[in-house]
Each structure stands twice: as C-alpha cells, then as structure tokens.
Amino acid sequence: MEQRVTVAIIEDHPVVTEGVASWIRSDPGQRVRLVQTARDLTGLSAGARPSADVVILDLELSGELVTTQIPVLVAGGYRVVAFSGHSDPAIVMETLDNGAHAYVSKEEGRDHLVEAVLAAAADRPYVTRSQARAMLADQRPSRPTLSEQERQALLLWFQGMSKASVGRRMSISENTVRQYISRARAKYAATGRTAPSKDALLARAIEDGVIKPGEIMPYTSFARAGAGSSGLGALDP
C-alpha cells in the first residue's frame, strides 16, 4: 500500500487554511494527508526532521513577503509549493529560484493545488498557468534557453487550452506536451542559485527521461566543442 503524502499549510488567514484543507479532503483518492497548519514559519524551522513531505506556503505572512525564507525550508528537507495571490512574474521567478517546487496562484488553487503537492512530493515538475506566464515573461539575462516547441507549448498552456488541445494544435501527443512543459521547468531548476530541491527536480527529470544531462547546461557547449575538435572524430571525413 502506497504511503499518503503528508502536507503542512503555512497561511495567516484561517479561512484560506480551511479552504485548502477542504480541497485536500475532497480529493477522491484521499492521496494527501494534512498533518500540520501554522500561521507563521517558527513552528517549522525548529524541528530536526521535516514534519511533512510538502509545505503549502502562503508567500505573504502578516503582510510580509517570505520568499527569502524558502531556502531555509528547503534546507530543512521540506518541498515547498507556493500558494499566493501575488502572481507578479518577478515574484513567481524569485519563488522558483529560491527552490520552491511549484507556484500556484490563489485563483488556480481548486484545480491545481492538490496535484501540485503530489507532483512536488515525487520531485516532479508541475507548471501552473501562472507559472507558465512568468516563464514566458522572463527577460532576465540568466534565463535558460527554451526551444521553439517548449515555448509554444508553454504559450498555449498559458493561453488556457487543455494539454490535450495543446497537443492537437501542435500535432503532437498530450504526453509530448507534458514533456515539453516539464523540460522547460527542469531547465529553470538548472539555473540560478543552487538548492537541494532543484537538484532533486533535475535528478528526477533525468531519471524520467524528460531531459538529457546534455540539455541542462547550454553554456558547457563551448568546452565540449573544444574537446570535440581535438578528438579523432572531428578529423574523420
């Protein structure tokens, strides 16, 4: 029998905590078990062992943004799913860069929060539309290079199509759509600051065949090109 995923909710508005708890309860498969709720982060960072597999973290607690606290939670062994009313792409990107597994906006909660928690527990990427939006809007010099197909799949998903419709539009299977979107997300896990959660996402993506190790670091291609030209292969006719 499979272990249920345990989750903690960090949220300063009790009514929201109650709403999230009801979504967890109404999951037909009962795949997630709520083990802790808290109104701030003090209860979580103290323990020696993480008290839950996944933390659902409201990004604004008592009027303050807590994105900078994500690395602390990640270092403590938690997987973080950010759940926030702040859908500003810059905040979404900062959240992911700090090591959160996924970002779910408050509008997307009902449809996506439980799924995002389950994906995070398995270290698999979960890309909501608001997260796709932030990736499409990303203009930072450090952003990863997305392929034309990855960008198109993200765009159609952000626009509101179901993944099956995206597949029909792009003449590919729904599974390939998921693959493109997950690969784009994995590329983000390979950039910016380092975090154990990002390494775990990447390792899982490689294991699942979503991305090849060679696709992760576009900047190593220079070194590889150098090594290639000195090898015998380059001299073959």
Add this chain to the structure above:
Amino acid sequence: MTAVQPTAMMSGRYQRAFTIAVVFLVAGWHLAGAGGQLLQNRPAYSSFAFQTAMWLVMALAIAAGSILVLRGAPGWQPAWAVAIIALAASTAAAAASPAGQMLAVNWAWGSAGWTGVLVLLHRRFAELASYLAAVALGILGVQLHDGLHRTDLAGFLAVLAWSTIAQVAVAVGVRALDAAADESASAVRIEQAAREREATAEIIRVARHARWLALQESAVPLVAELAAGTANPGDAQVRIRCAVQAARLRRLLAEGDEVPGSLVHELHASADMAERRGLAVEIETAGALPQMPGPARRLITDAAIAILTAARSQARITLTAVAAGVAVSFVADTGTVVGLPAASEGVWIEQQQDGDMLWAEARWNNG
C-alpha cells in the same frame, strides 16, 4: 514612443553640435596649423614631396573620420582603422625628416593626435589615451633611432605636453558636456514618466471607483441573498452568478496594469459588458507589451467582442509579448467557430474548435 522622442532629440542635438565643433577644430588644425608648418619648413625636408603625400594621407584620414562621426558613433573597427592610418602617416613623416631637426619641422604629430580625438571621442577614454600614447611613442621611437640627446628629450617632452594636454582637454570637455546632456535628457524622461504614471493612476482610480459602485448593485445583493438563504448555492444559476461576481471582485482587487488607452484596457471594457450578462472572464498579460496602433487594436477588440458574445459561461483572454509583437488569445466555450475579422492592419487571426471550446489567437507583428 512620444515620451522618448523629445529627450532623445535633445541629447542627440547636443552631441551633434559637439561633433561638428570637433570636426571643424581638427580640419582647421590640419589645414592651417600642420599645413602652415609644412610650407614654412619646406627647404628643411629631404623630400618635400613625401611630406606632402603624408599630409594628404592625413587629410584623407580626417575626411573619412569626419564622415564616420557625422553619420553616428562609429564602431571600433572603422574608428581604429582611421586612427591607425593617421598614426602610420605621422610616424612615417617623422622618420623621413632630417635627424637633428625632426621636432622642429614636425607638422604631423598634432594632426595625428587630433584625428584620434575626432574618431575616438565618444568611445572609452582609455582608447583615446592609449592612442595618444602610441602616437607619442612613434615619435620617440624615431628620435631614439636618430640618436637621442638630452636637449632632444627636453624638446620631445615640451611638445608632448603642449599637444597632448590640449587634445585631452578637448576630449574631457566634450565628455562632460555629453554627460550633462544625458543627465538633462534623463531628468526630462523621469519627469514625463511621473506625469504619465499620475495620469494613469487617475484613470485607474476612476475606473475602479465605477466598478466598485457597480459591485454595490450586483455583488452586495447576491451576498445578501446567500446570507438570507433565499439563494441556494446548489443552484447552477446561483453558482454562475457567484463566479461572475468573484471575477469582477478579483479584477477590482488585483488590477495593476499601468498603461492608459492600451489594448488591455479596451479588452477589460469589452469583458465588463460580457460579465453583465453572466460570463466569467479572465484577462491576463505576460511580458512587457509594446504599444499597438489604433486600427490593429480595433480589429482585436472586434474579435474579442465576437467571441465574448458567442461564449456561454466562461472566457479567458491572454496577451503575451512575443518575439515580433503581441499574441492575443481567447479560449471560450462558444460551442462553434465564430465569424472573426479577416487579417489586416498587421493582425493575423487563427482559430481552432476543440469540442465545446474555441481557441483563437490574434497576432500583431511589429513592423
């Protein structure tokens, strides 16, 4: 666009005036200063024809350099090509001068330095400094080759100080004026942006107030009915009313875009009308959207109205900045394809029906 033009023009006008002044200075020096010296010392040169040829090479370099800088800031390759021709002409003219009197009859050093000032003026200061040093080293090299005496060295240093200080002073002066022009341009830009933000904030405030008043008429009675138990949340009609009111509340709380008269605002206006008849509409943007001309915007809002009118209960509109312009998409439960405007004004519209859902995308290409 209109905000940037006057400031860019102002800064550009200053820079052009400085550049023209330097062109006259350098050309004037070469004709009167260097040319005068060349004629005056005519008997002293071993080959006057060679000196004249070098003077003409230098004149051509100055002419080419002037054309380059008047056309706009030259890249490092053409700028340095001109500078190196001037350096070579200067060193060759010095090398062909009689050994003992080289400094006394040298007309080329000053012109070579001024040519460098001309073409390297708007580049990094270190480039000009290294160029002037290279010109001076060329002259010193010729002197060393001729056999250097203490008096020669003193003369070299005197000429070096005299010519280089003037050249550096001009370069520093122009740089300071450049910086001042940039500063005033950016001050104007900041002021204009602040004015625009203010105007925008006022437009948004008025629109929010109007929506807030509208909510008093629509959301408040619904909440009252729910509280009183006269509206049943299990009823599909009540749920749709709730969804619509929630969407309007969300927009009121979250509206954050700051571009007046933009396509986003026009789409919001179309969505407001659709919401009044019970449609739940989401509008989202991704990336910094460029301004779109009026006719293209009208075409897209026409498409929006056609789709929103055909939609049964929900619609999502997104605006995404893409490589060549903007992609505006609509996903709505229209049930069928919708008659949309034909492509024109740089806007391309595509649609695809998938079950109950319609996806349509209008792409506007910038230029």
